[in-house]
Amino acid sequence: MNNEYIDRELEEKAELLKIIGHPVRLCIVRNLLDGGNRNVSEMQECLCIPQSTVSQHLAKLKSAGIIEGQRNKNQIVYALANEDVKKIIKSMFDIKEEDK
Amino acid sequence: MNNEYIDRELEEKAELLKIIGHPVRLCIVRNLLDGGNRNVSEMQECLCIPQSTVSQHLAKLKSAGIIEGQRNKNQIVYALANEDVKKIIKSMFDIKEEDK
């Protein structure tokens, strides 16, 4: 976007919104905030879609800094890593507390 | 998306996020909330993009119920019409009050 009124901040926020603007990714992110599935196999089962598809959505979320993965033994455990996204999900889905 | 874990609500919210997840549309929506340009010509000037492009983005926002247009003489004055979107924009851009 080559436009002085659309600045870097706006571009970045738009990108963030676009990335969570997909049913599978929004489901992943909402579950993460809501204390749900944290590793890929669980997400895959819960979402009923192929593993590679889940992984690609996770890659997209990760490259935007929305989630972070940490290896735990055999698995990779994901967590939300972006405050804007947390705020958005909380306000959209009326989630009160991170249950931990 | 044919998946029992991804329900109607999730689909709708994802669609909403996707629609505001575009720099031009996010700019329009943020300006509307922030008391800025409300008719198409002003937006067009401010955004430096062709009128038909602005109109198409407005159509998308409108068909998702994010904005509503009201005719005022020669022009159509738009306003935000979706509470989720208002909340999101406010929290992302630290807008305190609708100035009116």
Added chain:
DNA sequence: TAACAATATCGTAATATCTAAATATAGTGA
């Protein structure tokens, strides 16, 4: 009603996204 101004819609080419199978990688435990 004619000319004009503001906005919307259409057509379409370029680009981006999505999905999923196939394949690769990397950690774990025997």
Added chain:
DNA sequence: TCACTATATTTAGATATTACGATATTGTTA
């Protein structure tokens, strides 16, 4: 090291989105 499990990457076809010129529509005013 070997087999296994969990996850990531690659590839490709299908689909969706985007931008914008051309054109249409609708309201206004003379």
